[in-house]
Amino acid sequence: MDVNFDLLGDPIPEGWGKRGRPQHIATTENRNKVMMLLAFGWNNERIARALGITPPTLRRNYFRELRVKDEARDRVDAILAASLWEQAKSGNVGAIKEFRKVQERNDMMTAHLTAHGKNPEKPIKEPKLGKKERALLEARAPDTGTEIGDLMAQRNRPN
Structure with a gap:
């Protein structure tokens, strides 16, 4: 199937230029963007505006990403740490230094939570x-x- 792309790199849906609004196509890049914006704490309306769609279209096409809204920050941090780790293993000095910073931040956060008696896991109700x-x-x-x-x-x- 031959797929054309617009100036922003998004695929042009079938029926473009015909009557009615064209259907939004959820791309992998847009899914990753939604996950990243959720990790930043953006609300659904703001994410929809950033993608140029309406909030109902966001909920219809990206419901899997929105379902794990609470875990988005942890997932993005884990992906970032894994990427830094791979680069550090290959000998990238900048990645090694950045990985150390991420590691120290994580250690400080864990120590803070432990010192204040807060368990990062959800308590059993x-x-x-x-x-x-x-x-x-x-x-x-x-x-x-x-x-x-x-x-x-x-x-x-x-x-």
Whole structure:
């Protein structure tokens, strides 16, 4: 299939110049651009404007990239680190120096998170109790600060 490209390097869709707006074609380059912009923290409207499309078109064509919005920064950082590592292994001195900087930044971030008691992993959430389960737990452990609570606690103790 013969594909023509416009001045910006994007493929020209079928039906260009005919009635109606031409369909947007999601290219690998645009997918990578969306992932990079998500890593920068851009919102969907801003990314759509950068690509010259509407937000619904962005959601329709790039839903896989938008689904991993929270992981975009980590993915881009991992790709950058891998690229620097490959260049450093081949002997590129600039890449070696930059890789060291990335490594030091990562170490500082890890130390900061550990010092402040923040776990970079998501904490395991306790399952939410329903109304009846919560009432049963509260009934088994009454408030002994009140007279009725003290009586209930005495009643619940085994003989």
